[in-house]
Amino acid sequence: MTTISPAADSTNRSFLRRFFFTTDHKTIGQQYFFLSLAAVLVGAWLSLLMRIHLVWPKAAIPFLGEIKPENYLAQLTMHGTLMVFFVLSTVPQSGFGTFFLPLQLGASNMAFPRLTAAGFWTALTSFLVLMAAFFVPGGASGAGWTQYPPLSALAAAGPGQGLGTDLWLVSIGLFCLSSLMSAVGFLATTTRHRAPGMTWMRMPLTCWSWFVTSILILLAFGILLAAVILLMLDRHAGTSFFIPGGLLVSGKMIDHAGGSPLIWQHLFWFFGHPEVYIAILPAMGVTSHLLSVFARKPVFGYKAMVGATLAIGALGFMVWGHHMFVSGMNPYAGFAFSTLTTAIAVPSAIKTFNWVATLYRGKIRYATPLLFSAGFVSFFITGGLTGPILAQPALDVYLHDTYFVVAHFHLIMAMAGLFAIFSATYFWFPKMFGRMMNETLGKLHFWITLLGAYATFMPMHLLGIAGHPRRYSELTGVQYVAAMAPLQKFVTVAAVVTLAGQAIFLMNLFWSMRKGPEAEANPWECGTLEWTLASPPPAEGFGEREVEVNHGPYEYNIPGTEKDFVMQDSPAS
């Protein structure tokens, strides 16, 4: 790979050099953004198919025909995988992080630019491998995004369990490598490339959350990589780590014996729970940042926010067992996991309180990014409140396999994460593409998405409490479930409307990219360092300029200052 000096003129470079061999973190960040956009479109399309199938099981989809149960399971798996890995863990961290971490720290590039670039290309390869699973005989894997063995370990267990599952495992293995590469770059940049005067406690909260998330990635994704390799060996080398003996598959006794599917569950969730925070911590960072900017007030309790971020990161590694309450675990272990899980409510509550307190008595500017950030807080509360309920083993045993859990994680992880991604997009779009997005369309998009998302996921709580099981493609013969059909229909209609509303966002995005009004350097009057550069920033970043940080990141409405905000690199007063 060729190294391009960051000062090279961007216009003079060929297409290959600008987009393929580039080590410019700004280009790589945009590439991640578009990768996630592709993933979210596929993922949303799959969810649409599933919702339609749940309500009208016999409906013929154009080009696809009727959805068979195995197709439904494959769609379920791929929807989860795409959304968790390629959207929620990719765009807030690798996308916006790669673009803005160096700029917010006052550095001109990432610490290891070529490693960062290699991370993106590995992620893209991983995405293409995953997509290839749709086109192989048997189709994509149907074992869920958690890939529990023995279903995922035996090729004979289902149509998608052959090549489709192999591709899934290869893809996620590559994704682990990609995330690790990216995280090493993030951590080295944060520790070594801060501008003079950018002390730890002057870092924007976005940088703090990217930093803590990178630590989580570093510790969690290695685990998943090793687990995936062990599962591959079980599938192809005849080992038995996860496959118990005495299984009959299609009337044939399998050769494996002595393994335990529980080992996989432990390994997977030891990765899987930190993964939840890998997805949500950057979203929290963005929200803290934006609420302060648009309330024109310093973040309430900056130090507490940093502490809460670290506490959530640390606790995130100790609670994986709460995904396994129904696996027959020792009640004492369940009690310990339950207590630790409930303990996460403390730092989460600190954050929520601080967000609300940041808004309190602020001179709020009701721009689209603020609305989406407020939406994040709203989803974080509604989705979060069901967390302590599910953290009780006694309640979880009843609710675990119902729509209640679907509602919980879609609100707190999917919708909250998505709203943070939207707010970050509307906020940073001028810096990334040099133009402003349309505010009217943005607000319309916000209201449709907010109401649509609540209409989609709130009824699922009721479905869950009434005992509607999740994961099944069709339950038409079951009497008590049939009674819930009108509510399911309502959910589907709400989902279709919400998804249709996203067309407004896409139109706004692509139209503004070409035709939007040109953005000035600091359209939101924000104090962090990326806004000291032109929009979009020049290829060389800060270049020869000597950045010197004299202020905290959130100095808004400080008495005795000329404007209502202080740039971080303004001279010290």
Add this chain to the structure above:
Amino acid sequence: MPIIGDRVEIERKPKLGGGGPGKIPHRRGYGGGDDGDHGNSGDFRSREQRMRRYRVGMTLCIISVTSIFVLLTMVYVFRMGKGRFDEDEHRWVRDWIPITLPYFQLWTNSLILLLSSATLELARRSMIKKEEFTAMGIVPPRLKRDLPWLGITVFLGFCFLAGQVLVWNILRAQGAFLASNPSRSLFYILTGTHAVHLVGGLVVLIYAVAGRLLATRLESQRIAVEVTGWYWHYLAFLWFGIFGLVHFAKG
């Protein structure tokens, strides 16, 4: 080891006492004379910055690799205690069969790996010496011919890998294949994963050896050797961890 180049370089710089112009808090790596160059200029301090950056990167890699081996150890211990349900006798039986290790070959490999760690340290020291002389513009005096320590390290690395292949061959001759028993599977996986990581280290060392042919800057070679040194010693440490695990926890 006293760094001679350090003093020579710093004296050229204007001294800014008390942490620079008074606005910049004095911190390691930023205070003093070179604030704001972000490693763009080729002076000594930014080269040190570059080295530190790679050290941070290497530490992070080591943490990540450790997490993989901690996981494999956990699986090892967990799997050792598991078993299968015997349909005929209606009870759980442990299916873990202790492994017979080829100790002579394993100890030989350990010795080779330790030796390579030592030669890499010697290579690092001779490289620092050479760089200091180069920085001062002096052709190093050839009073004593330095052995090509780096080349020897690479050679020993390959010897270790060959030794590991020999171990696997001995086990296979015993009829212990990857799939025959979990104790075998995990032995192959642990040693195999270790070998894969060692190959990664070897690639960087070969890059440093070939540096003279590729006309890489001495500085890049030194960073490669220095940073891989940490990794290499860590892998030696890890090897003894694995060896200890399979020896003491035979089941």
